[in-house]
Amino acid sequence: MKDVKVLGPGCKRCTATAEMVQQEADRLGIAVAVEKVTDMAAIAGFGIAATPGIVIDGKVVHAGGLPKPEDVARWLAA
């Protein structure tokens, strides 16, 4: 089970990013627990300057803007 956090204050892109992560994980058959982190202090604690951000198993893999689905798949598979 991969632990995925989507960092963002709840804007449209953040929701879309969380959905994309879940979709790609389902497509690849990878078990994930997606958690949305909306608390500003918690988001800032990951050291990113733009949202949405994606953290997989504690490692920041993306910050700022809607990611490409193929990149999400690559991060999940890594």
Added chain:
Amino acid sequence: MSTASPGRPALPRATGPRIALLAGLLLLWAAVYASLLPAAEWIVRQLPLDAEAPPGRALAFFLYDTPKVLLLLTLVVFAMGVVRSFFSPERTRALLAGRREGVGNVAAAGLGIVTPFCSCSAVPLFIGFVSAGVPLGVTFSFLIAAPMVNEVALGLLFALLGWQVALAYLGFGLMLAIVAGAVIGRLKLEDWLEPWVRDLRVAPAAVEAPTLTLADRIDAGREAVVDIVGRVWPWVIAGIAVGAFIHGWVPETLLAAIMGRDAWWSVPAAVALGIPMYSNAAGIVPVVEALLGKGAALGTTLAFMMSVIALSAPELVILRKVLTVRLIAVFVGVVGLGILAVGYLFNALFG
């Protein structure tokens, strides 16, 4: 949006075909642009309207300006989308961390224009900058320039008021961001941040920098067009409709007395009026253009526009999460005074 919009086939990922397609689209763009005025005049002539009477004048304005503005906006947004693919907030932060005030303010204002920025990530960006050691005043220079000098404002000013006004807006916007940031930095207000922000020290995350090819950058421009033009076109049309109404029906000299350059108090009034209003450049610029034709002064109307965009109430509410009320008051005061100065300067220069 990384997926192609409905009805449009996904583009191939190769560079060659993309450049060919881009060149073709540019030619098509130029051809359509050149035929706008004749087409608008032809349509108005087909209708049982007097081209010189208010309804005819308003309709001609609307029919010509709507496609013209949307075409020019698309071009500017595309170019900015490509330029912005060279920058990221993380990279900008690395460039600004530990900079001295002064040089740092100039760099931050400049980077504010080219770094991808969305007001929904203003707070994480603010925290990210401050906690990584970017001085407070430098952070503010960035946060003032980023939303105010944006491609939509520049594109629309260029389309409706000419490149001189767009360039002047760019120059004064940068100057305002630099000076206001430097003033806030000089006041040493770090203690007025919310305590949890002040005490936060985090190492910037090491995110892999994506390697982008030319094809990726062209894609970034296309995505910017789909995203931004897709979002603001209703505002543009609404703004031009209001502008068309003003062109057609508002008497020529009505506004000279209240918004003209001889009414010195109109600049502060425009700034104060702009703060609670929330719109974006797309809706404001066409109205500004129409007001100018009725005797309003350029500086007054641009001060109004800057105030609406840079000092919007919703953004202040968002910033309240990280700034104390005192610091927000200083921010509004310094930026408001700056906009006042810009308004008076514009009135003096373009009078």
